[in-house]
Amino acid sequence: GAGVSQTPSNKVTEKGKYVELRCDPISGHTALYWYRQSLGQGPEFLIYFQGTGAADDSGLPNDRFFAVRPEGSVSTLKIQRTERGDSAVYLCASSLLGGGGEQFFGPGTRLTVL
Amino acid sequence: GQQLNQSPQSMFIQEGEDVSMNCTSSSIFNTWLWYKQDPGEGPVLLIALYKAGELTSNGRLTAQFGITRKDSFLNISASIPSDVGIYFCAGPGGETSGSRLTFGEGTQLTVNP
Numbered sequence: 092g093a094g095v096s097q098t099p100s101n102k103v104t105e106k107g108k109y110v111e112l113r114c115d116p117i118s119g120h121t122a123l124y125w126y127r128q129s130l131g132q133g134p135e136f137l138i139y140f141q142g143t144g145a146a147d148d149s150g151l152p153n154d155r156f157f158a159v160r161p162e163g164s165v166s167t168l169k170i171q172r173t174e175r176g177d178s179a180v181y182l183c184a185s186s187l188l189g190g191g192g193e194q195f196f197g198p199g200t201r202l203t204v205l
Numbered sequence: 206g207q208q209l210n211q212s213p214q215s216m217f218i219q220e221g222e223d224v225s226m227n228c229t230s231s232s233i234f235n236t237w238l239w240y241k242q243d244p245g246e247g248p249v250l251l252i253a254l255y256k257a258g259e260l261t262s263n264g265r266l267t268a269q270f271g272i273t274r275k276d277s278f279l280n281i282s283a284s285i286p287s288d289v290g291i292y293f294c295a296g297p298g299g300e301t302s303g304s305r306l307t308f309g310e311g312t313q314l315t316v317n318p
Contacts (some may be wrong), residue, residue: 133311182247194250196248197247
């Protein structure tokens with residue numbers, strides 16, 4: 092079956108602009124995660140959804156970052172007033188139930204803020 | 206917060222050689238996951254470990270969950286050029302961290318044909 096998909100694969104924007112990144116998890120997976128990966132680093136946790144609700148958003152760096160999952164499937168990560176430091180690869184993962192089980196990652200969206 | 210320390214940071218080996226890398230933590234993990242990441246791709250799950258002392262194989266890969274629950278190692282036998290990539294260990298950590306994964310900084314593997 093299809094894996095986790097993310098769109099766009101690349102996004103270039105200007106400082107101060109608003110961006111939306113989309114994640115389509117594996118069908119039937121109730122848990123969805125967003126991570127951010129900077130060059131030479133491992134992924135860092137941003138937010139975790141169980142169904143439609145954000146179960147843990149403690150990894151969001153500030154209030155410019157927000158994510159939704161209105162129907163418990165597709166999720167959108169929204170970044171307002173982008174800054175150059177937001178440039179990174181944004182990874183989405185899903186798992187069947189959550190709770191620390193195996194997470195399956197999408198290919199990521201590479202965000203570049205000029 | 207929780208941290209995972211991976212070593213070595215990078216390895217340069219000849220095709221056919223065996224490889225060993227490890228991951229240590231200052232806190233206990235209940236699950237250890239090993240991922241491989243190729244350039245421009247997301248991490249791909251290789252092996253999942255759920256019990257202290259567990260030894261699990263996946264083809265030429267073997268991973269162990271340390272008895273203390275604070276470490277894990279990954280071995281690759283008879284390396285081939287497509288083993289090139291970055292290997293990450295990860296774990297969901299203790300009760301306060303819920304389902305988030307904490308990742309190590311990765312081991313960059315280069316295999317010379």
